[in-house]
Amino acid sequence: MTDAAIETVDPKAVRRASLVRLATGLAQGLLLYGLYEAGERKAWPAIHPMLFAAIGLAVLYAPFVVLAGASSLRLRTLAVWKLGAVIVAAGLSAYDIWVATYYRHAGDYTRILPDPPVFCAIAAVLFIGHHLVQPADMERRPIARFATYFDVTWKHGVQLVLSLLFTGAFWLLLFLAAQLFKLIGIDAIQRLIEQEFFSFPATTVVFAAAVQLTDVRANLVRGVRTVSLTLLAWLLPLMALIAGGFLASLPFTGLAPLWATKAAAALLLVAAAFLIVLTNAAYQDGSERPAAVLAWAARAAGLLLAPITALAAYAVWLRVTQYGLTPERVIAAACVVVAAGYAIGYATAALRRGAWMKSLETTNIAMAFVAVGLLLALFSPVADPRRLSVGDQVRRLERGAVKAEAFDFLFLRFDSARFGREALDRLKANADPVVARRAREAGAMKERPYLRDPKPEPAARPPRITYYPKGEVPPKGFAEAMRSMGSDSNCLQAGATCEARLVDVTGDGAPEVLMTNRWALEVFSQSPTDGWRKIGVYTTPCEGFDFTAAVREGALEATVPAVRDLAGPSGTLRFLPELKTCPPKIEPVQKP
Template sequence: MTDQTVEADPRAVRRTTVLRLVTGLAQGLLLYWLYQANEHKFWPHTQPQADAALGLAFLFAPFVVLAGVSTLRWRTLAAWKGAAVLLAAGVGAYGVWSGDPAARGVDGLGPLNFIGLAALLFIGHHLVEPADIERRPIARFASYFDITWKHGVQLVLAAGFTGAFWLLLFLAAALFKLIGVDAIDALIKTELFAFPATTTMFAAAVQLTDVRAGLVRGVRTVALTLLAWLLPLMVLIAGGFLLTLPFTGLEPLWKTRSATAMLLTAAAFLTLLTNAAYQDGTEATAVVLKWAARLAGLLLVPIVALAAYGLSLRIGQYGLSTDRIIAAACVLVAAGYAIGYAVAAVRPGPWMKTLEATNIAMAFGVIVVLLALVTPLADPRRLSVGDQVARLEGGKVKAKDFDFRFLRFDAGRYGVDAFGRLKTSKDPEIREGARIAALLKGRYDRSDSKPSSELKPMSQIQVFPKGQALPADFVEQFGAPDAYRPFCGASDKPCRANVKDLDEDGVAEVLIEAGDGIAVYKRMDGLWKRYGFFRLTGCYPDDVDPETDMTRFITGALETTTPDMPDIKHAGQRLRITPEQPRCETAERPIKQRSAPFTPLAY
C-alpha cells in the first residue's frame, strides 16, 4: 500500500488513524505501568532483567507499527513487530545482566543499549519496508532513499509537535494559575496523564505527517538542498586540513587526545553531505556538487586511515577500553563507506553510481556491527576487561599504574568478576592494588590510602594535648591491615591528632590532619566515622605562616565557643549559616587575611 493509496482511500486513512492512536495510547499505558512497578516495587521491578526487557520493548517496538502500518502487508508487519519486540527485550535483558550487578532494571542499561537499539530498529525497518513494498529481497535504491528520508523527517516533525503540545499545556497551566485554578497544573504533573498523552500525541503527529506525505517530501527536499550546498565547504575544509598536515606533522594531532573522534566526525559529515547531494541519483545535480561529491569520496580514504592509525596507536599504548572498542567499530563502518565512495568517485559511467550499492551493503554491515556490540559477541566491556587484565598479568602494565577502578565500577559483571579474581592473585602487587580499590565507595572517590607497607603505624601518630591517647577502638578500627585510612598517608610529614570532646556528650572526638584541613571523627553506631572537617578562615597574625597556623590548631588546647549566629530548624532540617567574610579582627594584635586560604578536605 503506497502513500498515494492512503491519501485516496478514506477508509484506509481512518483505519491507520485508529491503529496509530491505539498504539500510542497502549504504549503510554504500558510505560506508566512499568513506572508504577518501579515506584511501588512490584513485578517486573523485582526481576531487573525482565524490567529492562519490557522497558525497551515498550519504548521502541511500537515505532515499528507507527512507521509501517500504512505501507507494510499485515503478515510482514506482524513478523517485523515480533522480531523488534524480541530484539528489544534481548538487548534489555543482556544489558542488565552484563551491567552493574547492583543496578535495578533499566538503571543498569547504558547509552550503547539505547542508541544501538534505536539505530538497529531504524535501519532494519528501512530495509524491510522498501523490500516489502517492491516484493523482493533487495529494493531499488530510490525506494530506500525515499522512505528512509521521509521517515527521518517525520520523526523530527513528530518530536517537535509533541514538544509544542507540552509547551501549550504548560502555558495553559500558568494562565489558569493566575486566576487561582490549579487543575491543569495538577493534571499535567500526573503520570497517568503524562505518559499516555505524550505517546498518543506523537502517534497523532506521525499520522498527520503521513497523510500529507507531499508536504513531508517538500520539507525533505528543502533540507537536502540546503545540506547539499554545504558539501563544497566541507570538502574545502577537509582538503585544506589534509594539505596542511605535511607541514605540521602528526604530533599536534595526537596531542589533542581526541583526534580519532574528530576525524570520524569529519568522515560522517562528508558521508551525510555527499548523500544529500546525490539523493536518489535521479535528480539533476549542479556540476559543482558533482565534483564536490567525487572529491569527498576520495578525501574519505585518508581521513578514515588517519583515524584508524590514531586509534591503533592508543590501543597499542593503553590497550582496549570500552570507548576504543566502540571507536574501532565506527572506524570499521567508516572504512566501508570510504572504500565504496572512493570507488564511486573514480569509476567511469554515471556519477557516483557505486554509492547506491555501497549504502545498501553498509546498511546490512552496520546492523551486523551493532548486533555484535549489544550482545556478548563484541560487548565492549567484555573485550576491554579481557584485554586489560591480560596486559596486567602479562606485565605490560604495572599494578601501580593499573586502573582497578575501571574493573570495579565501569566494566559491569565482567569487570566485577575479574576484580574478584585479581584480589586473590598470586602477584602480591596485584593483590595490594585490588585491596586498595576495594576500599573505595565510588568511581571518583579520592583515596589517600597507601599500600599497607607504606602506611605509618598508628603508634607514630602524635597525639595532642600532651598526655592524651587515641581511643583504643579507634586504633583497632583504623590500624587493621585492610583498613581504609584517609589520613597519615604522606611518609615525609608528621601525622598529628587532637583528642577533644567537642560536643560535650562525654565521648571525645578525634581531630586529625587529612589533606589541607582537620577531619573530625566521631563514634557513631559503634564505629568511628568521619563527621566533618574544619577549614581555617585564612586569618593569621603577621608573624604566622599557614603551616604554623595549622600546627597551632592541631596541637593547641582547643576551646569550644557559641556561634555568633544560631542554627535554624526548618522542615526537619538543621540549617547552619556560612559567613560571607571571615572575622579577622582581634583585640590583641592586627590580623590580616591570607591570600590563599586553606581549601576543604579532598578525599
C-alpha cells in the first residue's frame, strides 16, 4: 500500500489489532519481569546460561514481530515468521554464550546474557527480515514491488521512533508525578515506579499502545516520514561535494596521510553509508523525480560510492595481508561486501539510460537479503569473526609469518573466547619451546596484564615551608614529625607552599608553630607525651584578612580572651562569639 492508496479502516480489525498488541505487550512485560527475578535470585532458568540467554532474547524480540505485523500479516504468515524470529533470537544468543564459555578454565566468568553486538545484530536481522516478509505477504508474491518495501519499511521506522519517544514521555510524566506527590508527603508513586513488577509490564504495554496509536494514524506517520526524508535529501548535494572534494584531493596528498589515521577503512565505510542513505532519501519510492539539483547529486553519489568503497576495500586488504585477520577486520570485510554491492548497483543506476536511477530499486532489495545473510553468518558458527581470526593468526604463527616473541597470545586468551583458548591449549604442546612456553603463560593468566609497563609515578614534591623572620628554623623534632602529620594539615601535604612563624599562644613558655596557606592559620604544639601535633586552627569572619602578611610581618600577638571558657562536670564549654566585629572596609579612592 503506497502513499497514494486510499485506506479503509475496519473498526473490528482495529479492535482486534489493539487487543492483540496490548495482550502481547502485557505478556512480554510479565515474562521479562519473571526472567529478571530469576536472574536476581539465581533460579531456573538463570542457572543455565545458554537457556536463559535463548529465552531472554526470544522474549525480548519476538513480540516486536507481532506488534509490527498484527494488522497487516496473515495469521499463518505471522505465526511462521514469529517462530522464525524466536529461532533467530534464541539461536544467536545461545551460540554467543556457548562461545564465551570455556569450562576447562576454572574461574572464568560465565555470562547469562549475550554481548551488546549480538543484541544489535538480532535487532537488525529481525527489522530487515520483517520488511522483506510483510510486503511480500501483502502482495502475495515472493518479491514485492519496491514502492511497497519503501512504504512499509519507512513507516515502521518512523513508528518505532515515535513509540520510543512516547514511552520515554510516559516515564517522564511518572517521575514528575512522583516528585510532585513527594512535595506533599506522599511517596506511593515513587515506591511503585521503583518496583520491577510494575516497570517491566508498564513499559511494554505503553510501547504496544504507542504502536497501535501510530498504526491507525498511518497517514500522519507517512507525513512525518516525508518531511524527514525531504530534509535528509537536501543534505545529499553537500555529501556529494564532500566526497568529490576528498577524492579529488587524493592525487595531491597521496594515500599516506589516510593510512596514518589507522581508521581509514572505518571512516570510508561511514562515508559510503551516508551516501547510500542520503541517495535513498532523495529517491524515496521512485514515483516522483526530485528537483534537478537532487537528481544530479544522486547520480554523482552513485558514481562516487564506487571509488570510496574501493579505497575501503584496499585499506582492509592491506591490514589483513600485513597483520592477519582480527574480528574487527572480518566485520569490516563484511561491510565492504555490502558497500560494494551498493556501489556496483548505484553506479549502474547512475549511468543507465531510461527512468531515473530505476535499477537502484533492485539493488536495495538484493542487498537487504545479502545483509541478512551476512549478519546471520557473522553471528553464528558459519563465519564467526573470532573463529576465523584465531585460525588465521595461528596459521601465521605456525608458518613463521610472525615470530613467537611478537605473536599476540593475549588475543587468544582474552579476546577470542572459546576458539582462542582452545588454540592456546593446542599451542602448549607445540614443537617450538618458545611458543609452548608463552602459550602456557598466557593460558594461566586470570586477567589481562598491562599492554606496556605503566610509567612510574613522579616522586611527590615535599611541602615547601618558609619560616619568618628570615633565617628562623623549625623547632627540634618538628621536621621529623611532619611526615606523620601530612594528612592532618593542608600545609604538610606534598607540594604545599606555606609560611610559618614561632609564637607562644598557649602561655607555657614554649613557642608553637603557626603555619598558613593564605586561607587559615594552623597551630602545632609539642606535648611531653604526644610530641608534635596539630592542636587547632585560627580563622576569621572578616573578609580580606591576610594571613600570609601577618605571618611574614610578625603582626601576631597572643591575647587573653575577653570571655573565658567554662569547665563543667562533663568537659570544657568553648565560647563562640555571636557578634563578629570586623574593621571597616576601606574602599580605594578613584582618581578623577
